[in-house]
Amino acid sequence: MAVQNRIDLLKQLAEVSIRGNLGLFIGAGFSKAVTSDIFKPTIALSWGELIKNVSTKFQIKYEECISTGLSYPEIASKICRQYSKLVNIPYATATMKFKEEIAASTCWYPDSEQRNIYSPLMQKIDPQWIITTNYDLIIECLLPGKCQSLSPFDKFSVAKGLIPVYHLHGVRSNPSSIIITNEDYIALFRPNEYRQIKLSTMFSEATTLLLGYGLGDVNVLTALDWASNVYQFTNQPSKVIQLLYRDKPQQDPYTVDNGITILEISDIQIILHDLCAAIESLNQKIAESDAKITGFLTRLANNEDKIINAFQNDTSFRMHFLKAMDVNYNKLVSMTTYIEKALDATYREALKPKMFSKYADYLNMILDMLVAFEFRELPPVLCELIVSAFDRVAGMVKNELGGSYAAADLWINRRAEISKDNIEILTNHAEKNNMYNLFSLLKSK
Numbered sequence: 001m002a003v004q005n006r007i008d009l010l011k012q013l014a015e016v017s018i019r020g021n022l023g024l025f026i027g028a029g030f031s032k033a034v035t036s037d038i039f040k041p042t043i044a045l046s047w048g049e050l051i052k053n054v055s056t057k058f059q060i061k062y063e064e065c066i067s068t069g070l071s072y073p074e075i076a077s078k079i080c081r082q083y084s085k086l087v088n089i090p091y092a093t094a095t096m097k098f099k100e101e102i103a104a105s106t107c108w109y110p111d112s113e114q115r116n117i118y119s120p121l122m123q124k125i126d127p128q129w130i131i132t133t134n135y136d137l138i139i140e141c142l143l144p145g146k147c148q149s150l151s152p153f154d155k156f157s158v159a160k161g162l163i164p165v166y167h168l169h170g171v172r173s174n175p176s177s178i179i180i181t182n183e184d185y186i187a188l189f190r191p192n193e194y195r196q197i198k199l200s201t202m203f204s205e206a207t208t209l210l211l212g213y214g215l216g217d218v219n220v221l222t223a224l225d226w227a228s229n230v231y232q233f234t235n236q237p238s239k240v241i242q243l244l245y246r247d248k249p250q251q252d253p254y255t256v257d258n259g260i261t262i263l264e265i266s267d268i269q270i271i272l273h274d275l276c277a278a279i280e281s282l283n284q285k286i287a288e289s290d291a292k293i294t295g296f297l298t299r300l301a302n303n304e305d306k307i308i309n310a311f312q313n314d315t316s317f318r319m320h321f322l323k324a325m326d327v328n329y330n331k332l333v334s335m336t337t338y339i340e341k342a343l344d345a346t347y348r349e350a351l352k353p354k355m356f357s358k359y360a361d362y363l364n365m366i367l368d369m370l371v372a373f374e375f376r377e378l379p380p381v382l383c384e385l386i387v388s389a390f391d392r393v394a395g396m397v398k399n400e401l402g403g404s405y406a407a408a409d410l411w412i413n414r415r416a417e418i419s420k421d422n423i424e425i426l427t428n429h430a431e432k433n434n435m436y437n438l439f440s441l442l443k444s445k
Contacts, residue, residue, distance in 0.1 A: 005252050007278075009263060013241065014278035016207040017125055018286070023202060024125070026132040026139065029212025029245060033268040034110045034118050034138055043108040044136065051076050051180070054101045058083045077182040095181055102180060103172040106136045118142050121272040124279055128206060129156075130165045131199065133213065135172045139165050151177040156198050168199065203240060210242040210260075212268060243271055293331050296324065300338065311342040311365070318365065322372040333379050339369070343389050350396075350404075359396045360406035366390050367414050375422045387429055387438075395437035411441070 004012075016022045031044035045053065051072055055062040058079065065078045076098065084094035110118065119142045130139055130147070140149055143165075148158040150166045151174050158164040170178035179185065202208075241253075241261045249264030256262055265271045300307050310317040325332045343365060350358035366389055375383065399408045423442060430439035 006263065009241070009253050009261070010275055010278040011282065013207065013209065013275055014282045016239075017127070017275075017279055018282060020126075020128050021206050022125070022127050023206040023208045024127045024130045025208050025210045025213055026130060026134065027211065027213025028134060030132075030268060031108070031134050031136055031138050031212070033212060034114055034142070035108050044138070045105070047072050047133075050102055050105055051079065053105055054098060055079045057101055058086070058098075060086070071182070073180060073182040073185045076180045080181060095183075096176070099170075099175045099178040099180065102135060102178055103175040106134075106172045108136055108138070109141050110138060115141060117269060118272070119144075121269075121276055124276045125272070127163060127209075129202065130163060131168055131202070132165065133167075133169045135167065135170055135178060137172065149173070152179060153177055156202075207239040207241070210240065212245075213242070243268065290331070293328070297332070297334065300335065304338070304341075307338050308342045308345060311338060312346050312361065315364075315368070318368055319372070322369060326372060329377065329379050329382070333381060336382050336385055339365075339382075340385055343385075347392065356396075356404040357406045359393055359404035360410045362389075362393050363397060363407045363410055364414075366393070367410070367417065370418045370422050370426075371414075374419070375425045387426065387433075387435075390426070391430065391435040391438040394435070394441045397441055 013022065028044065028046045032046075035043035052062045055065065060079050060082050062079075065075050065082065070078070077095075080094045080098050081091060083089075083098070084091045087094070089097075122139075122142045123146065132139060137149065140147055143163060147163040147165045149171055150156065150158070150164055151171050152168065153174075154166075156164060156166060167177070169180070172178075239261070240259070241263060243265050244262050245268075246264040246266060249266050253261050253263040263271070307321075311321055321335070321338075325335055343362060346358055346362045346365065349355055350362055352358075366386060369386055373382075375386075378386075393407065396404045397407045397411050399405055427439065427442045429435070430442060
């Protein structure tokens with residue numbers, strides 16, 4: 001996703017949301033925003049604040065456990081070791097008690113006012129999936145009945161119609177799933193570890209919007225690296241957009257060295273409102289376009305004979321017809337019926353005595369389609385129609401007795417208009433399906 005202005009970026013996010021290809025990666029900043037407003041302080045705590053609170057609960061001096069260069073998982077492990085010695089229990093038991101206290105300390109929920117603000121926004125954005133490093137269940141509060149929680153022990157699969165909420169570091173409802181110590185993190189990097197592979201492929205397959213997350217987690221950074229350098233897809237490069245909090249945000253987005261697009265914000269609620277406004281605007285345009293297509297198809301159905309005749313005999317109408325199909329093949333694939341009937345009508349005329357020139361008219365319709373469309377992008381039903389029709393006429397395209405001189409001259413004059421890619425695909429299709437006449441025509445000079 002190339003760097004552009006803020007409005008264009010929101011439009012692109014709206015487009016992938018409507019297509020069902022937007023994923024949300026949610027961090028502690030989101031929980032803080034949803035559980036606070038201008039009249040009260042935040043309820044939710046950051047990762048470091050949680051660890052500090054638990055150390056106080058365990059009567060462990062947090063300041064003695066932190067050292068320069070130590071990560072939070074290493075600090076958590078250090079607290080657990082001290083606690084195991086303090087109360088004389090095995091380290092594994094101390095670790096489990098630490099996780100249980102983390103689960104108990106994350107029982108924060110948004111009040112009704114905040115739910116009324118954020119729930120409609122999340123439902124309108126309608127992400128394909130949500131991944132969170134948070135232990136809390138705030139997301140589930142905002143999407144009641146529309147999502148399903150998954151712990152790190154679960155496969156990434158939910159019931160149809162539900163949004164999967166994958167708690168990458170565990171979920172408070174299952175304390176044993178919580179990932180917080182250094183040992184927990186080491187396990188994440190085992191060969192073929194499901195969570196790490198799944199996270200990487202999801203980043204590769206969708207546009208990912210980071211909300212309230214600062215990209216400080218090593219396994220998430222690793223997943224992003226794998227998405228960019230291991231699980232690459234030529235037709236859809238990885239796209240990651242981070243909403244980065246700033247007191248005085250820069251207006252337009254920019255791209256950093258790791259390829260992530262940054263959009264600075266001062267308020268999560270405002271940017272979500274702006275994204276939803278972009279989604280509503282695009283949905284309105286889509287509805288208007290669909291109405292036009294429906295009206296167009298209705299007019300075709302009510303004037304079938306005239307449409308078929310015009311497609312056969314009016315080059316200008318035919319190109320307008322094909323251009324309309326090019327707008328959206330999938331929505332207008334039903335128009336293939338009119339093309340098929342126009343081709344069949346012309347071919348029947350060509351079979352009549354002394355009507356060899358009609359083969360040229362038949363071929364001309366096929367060539368117009370090959371010029372108008374990229375074969376690789378066509379729906380299969382239209383591909384099959386074009387190839388079959390082309391093969392049916394190919395044996396008559398020759399300057400000799402029994403052939404159509406007009407069709408042969410037309411082929412010579414228009415062959416160069418067909419793209420090399422289309423010629424290559426057609427040639428391969430003809431060869432593999434034993435279409436000798438078509439294969440010979442396409443290989444001829």
